[in-house]
Every structure is written in structure tokens, then in C-alpha cells.
Amino acid sequence: MLLENKYSHLFEETNEYNRKIVSFQGNKGKNIHGWFKYKEGFSEELVKNLIKKFGIKSGDTLLEPFCGSGTTLLVAKSLGINAIGFEILPICHLIWQAKSKIAQYNLQELEKIIKLIEINIPQQVDLTFPHLKITQFAFSQEIENDLMFYYQWIENLDISQETRILLKMILMSILEEVSYTRKDGQYLRWDYRSEKIQQRNQTRLIQNKKNIKIFNKGDIPSVKESLVKSLNIVFDDIKFSKMSNLMDDKSKQDFIQGSVLDLLPTIEDEKFSGVISSPPYCNRYDYTRTYGLELAYLGINEQEIRQLRQNQLSCTVENRSKLESLEKLYTSLGQHHRFLYCQKILNESKAFQEINNALEKRWERGEVNNKGIVLMVKDYLIELTFVILEMYRTCKKGTYVILVNDLVKYSGEIIPIDTFFTEIAEKIGFSPITIYILPQRKGNSSQQMGKFGRTALRKSITVWQKE
Numbered sequence: 001m002l003l004e005n006k007y008s009h010l011f012e013e014t015n016e017y018n019r020k021i022v023s024f025q026g027n028k029g030k031n032i033h034g035w036f037k038y039k040e041g042f043s044e045e046l047v048k049n050l051i052k053k054f055g056i057k058s059g060d061t062l063l064e065p066f067c068g069s070g071t072t073l074l075v076a077k078s079l080g081i082n083a084i085g086f087e088i089l090p091i092c093h094l095i096w097q098a099k100s101k102i103a104q105y106n107l108q109e110l111e112k113i114i115k116l117i118e119i120n121i122p123q124q125v126d127l128t129f130p131h132l133k134i135t136q137f138a139f140s141q142e143i144e145n146d147l148m149f150y151y152q153w154i155e156n157l158d159i160s161q162e163t164r165i166l167l168k169m170i171l172m173s174i175l176e177e178v179s180y181t182r183k184d185g186q187y188l189r190w191d192y193r194s195e196k197i198q199q200r201n202q203t204r205l206i207q208n209k210k211n212i213k214i215f216n217k218g219d220i221p222s223v224k225e226s227l228v229k230s231l232n233i234v235f236d237d238i239k240f241s242k243m244s245n246l247m248d249d250k251s252k253q254d255f256i257q258g259s260v261l262d263l264l265p266t267i268e269d270e271k272f273s274g275v276i277s278s279p280p281y282c283n284r285y286d287y288t289r290t291y292g293l294e295l296a297y298l299g300i301n302e303q304e305i306r307q308l309r310q311n312q313l314s315c316t317v318e319n320r321s322k323l324e325s326l327e328k329l330y331t332s333l334g335q336h337h338r339f340l341y342c343q344k345i346l347n348e349s350k351a352f353q354e355i356n357n358a359l360e361k362r363w364e365r366g367e368v369n370n371k372g373i374v375l376m377v378k379d380y381l382i383e384l385t386f387v388i389l390e391m392y393r394t395c396k397k398g399t400y401v402i403l404v405n406d407l408v409k410y411s412g413e414i415i416p417i418d419t420f421f422t423e424i425a426e427k428i429g430f431s432p433i434t435i436y437i438l439p440q441r442k443g444n445s446s447q448q449m450g451k452f453g454r455t456a457l458r459k460s461i462t463v464w465q466k467e
């Protein structure tokens with residue numbers, strides 16, 4: 001509450017930033033941005049608006065520490081702005097590779113491929129989809145065979161490397177549509193026709209339990225239908241972009257795959273003239289689960305998934321503290337003092353102590369049902385503080401840092417993410433400029449609402465400046 005009062009003068013509730021443009025919704029059907037439905041993304045319109053409003057110009061270099069499907073990088077490319085993005089998920093790397101090569105695609109080659117797919121019928125193949133445990137039975141046998149047929153077919157086509165990557169990304173982008181699953185918040189929902197649900201219901205029958213509530217996805221298109229539809233959209237977008245010369249090839253955008261916590265500390269001082277980003281929210285969403293199908297498709301195995309989950313910013317109850325590895329990293333860079341400085345900032349933060357104590361108490365009283373939540377929130381606050389510290393170091397004077405985030409609530413305890421990090425940023429040296437608040441507010445998960453009632457949870461955009 002103290003933080004709320006301290007920063008209430010910064011709150012600016014505005015319709016300029018609504019839920020549509022601050023989410024992937026705003027990218028649906030949008031040239032190139034719509035190619036892969038990255039539900040956690042924000043929109044091209046938002047990034048364009050912020051670039052204009054905060055005076056980031058052609059020739060500047062933007063930082064996007066959590067670049068996801070590359071929205072910020074792609075907008076930067078269209079405006080001649082250099083950018084560096086960090087992202088941990090390999091699926092995002094493939095998406096970026098496909099989206100960033102518009103100038104290299106050959107429309108005639110693509111047209112030929114679409115025609116070939118239209119006239120050919122998928123054959124039986126021996127390959128099997130490299131499932132993870134959580135993706136088993138996600139497709140019907142026919143769909144799984146066809147997916148592998150096209151996978152192999154793409155590998156064997158005599159085409160440019162860029163086009164092969166594009167096709168691989170398009171095949172990845174249709175996995176959800178042709179599967180028995182739907183991404184739904186933290187989880188995948190499973191259609192009742194999937195063998196996974198049928199097996200579960202059999203077990204429940206033996207246990208005298210009711211069947212799992214039916215979820216029917218409706219008609220599931222064939223792989224061929226879905227592929228042709230997506231390819232046509234991609235073809236039209238590429239044609240349009242080439243005709244209207246939308247993509248600047250003089251500026252440079254680097255997508256660096258890996259954890260920003262490990263990589264940003266290695267970037268030189270005062271490199272960036274702007275930061276536009278949306279960190280993962282502290283909401284228990286595990287991207288390795290949501291994107292299980294796509295990760296499996298890329299051949300990522302169980303052990304690699306566990307590693308990716310650990311390296312993500314702590315947003316799941318499975319995450320373990322990264323402090324030890326961060327200390328090693330900073331020591332190896334000869335920068336142990338920066339590690340200690342970050343610790344000092346947090347130790348001196350009353351809000352940090354209060355949030356952790358409040359959650360600990362709720363855990364002791366049995367109100368928090370998983371100790372992992374207490375640790376996750378603490379680690380999330382620590383890790384994002386490290387990122388903010390590195391942003392301060394790597395930004396030039398005058399740079400605006402613009403971050404989208406959501407408040408979260410656990411067992412009735414609201415974590416004021418935006419004001420918490422505004423205070424941390426201020427301690428580090430940034431000047432808080434504004435906190436835009438989105439007009440509609442949402443509650444928390446249905447479980448939480450049942451027990452603790454619906455409280456409006458803020459979604460906001462914080463703006464700080466290095467002066």
C-alpha cells in the first residue's frame with residue numbers, strides 16, 4: 001500500500017493502451033506479425049506507438065531483453081532501428097529466423113511449393129513425431145503421419161536454406177490447429193477425442209469416478225489444408241512487404257538465444273537508446289508446457305526442457321534459485337561487485353522484505369498451498385532486479401525503459417509488480433516517468449477468485465528514464 005501511495009502520481013489510466021494492443025490479439029492478421037500465434041506477445045501497434053512517443057530514431061539501438069516472437073525487433077527493422085533481443089525459447093528463434101528474412105525469399109519458389117502441396121497427397125512415412133511426455137496423443141494417427149510426411153518432404157526439397165527455415169516455421173505454426181489440444185492459460189486443454197482423455201476416462205471408470213468434462217475443439221483441419229492456408233497468408237505478406245519495401249535492410253537486428261540473465265552482463269556499457277519489453281509475468285505460466293508441442297517438434301528432449309524451465313525467469317513453482325550461478329557468472333566476468341550491489345539494493349528494499357514475509361506468513365498459516373509460490377515470487381523479484389541493473393548499465397543517458405507487466409495475487413496477497421520495480425529502478429538510478437494503466441482489469445485464476453473474491457489486478461506499462 002505504501003508503494004501505491006508513493007507512486008500514485010505516476011498512474012495514468014488511458015485508452016491509448018488497451019488489452020488488444022498490449023497483447024497478441026492486436027497482431028492477428030497483421031502483416032508478418034501474425035505468422036505464429038505467440039499468445040504472450042504484444043502488438044506491432046504498441047511498439048510503433050512507444051517508439052514514436054519516446055523518440056527512438058532510425059540508427060538508434062533498442063534492447064529487448066525478453067524478445068519472444070520478435071515483435072519489437074521486427075518493428076525496429078521496419079523503421080531502420082538497430083536492435084538486440086534475448087530470448088530463451090528455441091521456437092522463438094525459428095520464428096525470428098523466418099520473419100526476418102523477407103528480402104531473401106523468392107516468390108516464384110514459394111508459389112511453386114504451394115502448387116506442389118496442393119496437388120500432392122501425403123504418403124505413409126516411417127518417421128514418428130518426437131513426442132515429449134506431455135504431448136503424447138496430441139494428434140490423430142493420420143495427422144501425425146502427415147505432419148511427419150511434410151517434415152521430411154521439406155527436408156528433401158531442393159530449395160534455398162531461407163525457404164526451408166520458413167517452411168519449417170509454418171509447419172510449426174499449425175501444430176496447435178491440427179492437434180487435439182488448445183493453449184489455455186497455463187495449460188493445454190485436451191479434446192475428448194484424444195487417446196489421452198479416453199485412457200484417463202477408462203481409469204476413472206474403474207475408479208468409479210465421473211468422466212473428465214468434455215472439451216470439443218470442433219472440426220480439426222487436415223495438415224495439408226492448414227499448411228496451404230498458412231502458406232498463402234505468408235506468401236501474400238511477403239509479396240506485400242516486398243512491393244511496399246516495408247523492411248529496412250540497412251539496420252541490424254540480432255536475436256540472441258539464451259538467458260538474458262547470463263548474456264546482458266556481457267554487453268558493453270551505454271549501448272542502447274531504448275528498451276521496449278514485456279518480461280514473463282510472475283504468474284506460474286510455464287512456456288515449456290504451453291509450447292510443448294512446438295518444442296517437441298524441434299526435437300527438444302525432456303532433459304533440455306527441464307533445463308529451459310530452470311533458465312527461464314522464475315515464473316513456475318519448479319524454478320530453483322539462480323543466485324549461486326549468478327554469483328559465479330559475475331565473478332567470472334570480474335564483476336563480483338555488481339552482484340553484491342544488486343544484493344544490497346534488494347536487502348535495503350523494505351517492499352522486498354515485506355512481500356517475502358507476507359507470503360511466508362501465509363504459507364505458515366496454510367493459506368498458500370505450495371511453498372514453491374513463495375520461492376518463485378522471491379526469485380522473480382531478485383532476477384528482474386538483476387535485469388534492471390544491467391539495463392541501467394547498458395543504456396545511454398536519456399534512454400527510456402518501457403516495460404509491460406501484470407500484477408499478480410497469491411492467496412489474497414497482491415504483489416504490486418509495477419510499483420515494486422519502479423522503486424527498485426529508482427534506487428538503481430532511473431527516474432520514474434509514468435505508469436500507464438490499462439482500462440479493463442482482470443481478476444486472478446478462477447481458483448483464487450473462488451476463495452479470495454475478484455480483485456481488479458492492474459496491467460500496466462512502466463516508463464523510466466536514465467538521466
Ligand SMILES: C[S@@+](CC[C@H](N)C(=O)[O-])C[C@H]1O[C@@H](n2cnc3c(N)ncnc32)[C@H](O)[C@@H]1O
Nearest residue numbers: 041042066068069071087088259260280312313
Ligand atoms: C511476455 S513474453 C514476451 C513476448 C514478446 N514481447 C513478443 O511480442 O513476442 C516473455 C518472454 O520472455 C522469455 N524468457 C523467459 N525467461 C527468459 C530469460 N531468462 N531470458 C530470456 N528470455 C526469457 C519467454 O520465453 C517469453 O518469450
